[in-house]
Amino acid sequence: MKKLTTATAALLFSATSALGGTLTYVDPEPVVYTPAPAPAFNWTGGYAGVQLGAYDARHRMTFENEFIMSNPNSSGFHGGLYAGYNWHGGGSTVFGVEGEINAFRGSGEASLFGPPDFETENPDEVWYSRVRSDAALRLRAGVLADENTLLYATVGVAAARYRFGVEDFGVPRDEHSGTRTGWTAGLGIEHAMQNGWNVRADYRFTNYGTETYNDELPGTIEAYSRLRTHQVRLGVAMRF
Numbered sequence: 001m002k003k004l005t006t007a008t009a010a011l012l013f014s015a016t017s018a019l020g021g022t023l024t025y026v027d028p029e030p031v032v033y034t035p036a037p038a039p040a041f042n043w044t045g046g047y048a049g050v051q052l053g054a055y056d057a058r059h060r061m062t063f064e065n066e067f068i069m070s071n072p073n074s075s076g077f078h079g080g081l082y083a084g085y086n087w088h089g090g091g092s093t094v095f096g097v098e099g100e101i102n103a104f105r106g107s108g109e110a111s112l113f114g115p116p117d118f119e120t121e122n123p124d125e126v127w128y129s130r131v132r133s134d135a136a137l138r139l140r141a142g143v144l145a146d147e148n149t150l151l152y153a154t155v156g157v158a159a160a161r162y163r164f165g166v167e168d169f170g171v172p173r174d175e176h177s178g179t180r181t182g183w184t185a186g187l188g189i190e191h192a193m194q195n196g197w198n199v200r201a202d203y204r205f206t207n208y209g210t211e212t213y214n215d216e217l218p219g220t221i222e223a224y225s226r227l228r229t230h231q232v233r234l235g236v237a238m239r240f
Contacts, residue, residue: 041147043088046240047198052079053233055104059129059164062224072129072164076106082235084140094150096140102231104131109167126167131229132177134160136184136204148192158184158206162227180227182208196239204231 055078061070084098109128135158142152158181165175183206190200208227 040090041192042090043086043094043150043192046083046085047237048081048083048240049198049235049237050079050081051100051102051202051233051235053077053202053231055106055131055229055231057106057108057129057131058226058228058230059108060224060226061127061164062226063222070110070127072108072110072127074106074108074129074131076104078102078104078106078131078134078231078233082237086140092144094140094142094144094152096142096152097138098140098154099135099137101133101135103133106130127164128167128172129164130162132161132163134158134206134229136206138184138186142190145189148194150190150192152188152190154184154186154188154204156184158182158208160206160208160227160229162208164225176213180208180211182206182227192239198237198239200235200237202231202233202235204233205229206231 055076057074059072059074061072063069080100080102082098082100084096086094086096088094107128107130109126111126136156137158138154138156140152140154142150145151160180160182161177162180163175163177165172167173184204186202186204188200188202190198192198206229208229210224210226213223213225
């Protein structure tokens with residue numbers, strides 16, 4: 001037994017000498033915690049917001065077999081409300097439907113003009129036009145530029161409350177007002193913020209076609225009214 005103890009001590013002494021006479025403590029590798037990645041933003045859901053922008057209404061009045069005409073184009077500002085719903089199945093495409101209603105502030109006026117030998121019977125006669133309000137229902141389809149930014153196109157139907165007529169010395173006469181309907185299309189970019197709000201810039205073109213008037217405007221053989229509008233606006237909406 002004494003010989004075994006002596007041999008064991010000699011072995012431990014030899015191992016200690018081989019390690020330089022010291023025992024070194026090695027720290028264990030640290031455990032690094034990697035949090036799970038945040039889920040990708042999904043555009044599915046409803047939204048409602050407000051918008052404000054500028055508009056340009058291109059209105060052409062044509063008389064006397066298109067030889068006499070007037071272009072009382074109007075421009076100004078408009079603002080309103082919009083709401084819609086998006087479907088995002090995961091991928092880079094988003095589809096949606098949206099409705100809007102706007103009020104307009106602005107007007108335009110112009111005199112009659114025609115062939116070189118045309119002379120108006122009343123040089124103080126001025127034609128005017130005003131878009132009072134509009135509403136639209138549009139389908140949207142877009143692609144994601146990144147997780148939170150959508151580039152989209154729209155197409156749909158629109159209606160506008162519209163007024164036009166003629167003034168003599170600033171006094172309206174032969175005025176017509178009503179509702180025009182047509183098709184609309186546009187482009188836009190929208191960004192979804194992390195706080196539940198979206199911001200966007202949107203352009204919309206609307207073609208309300210041409211209407212004919214021959215009894216509401218006394219003194220004319222026939223009048224054709226063509227109306228098209230361009231709208232540019234900024235909007236902010238809350239998601240829900």
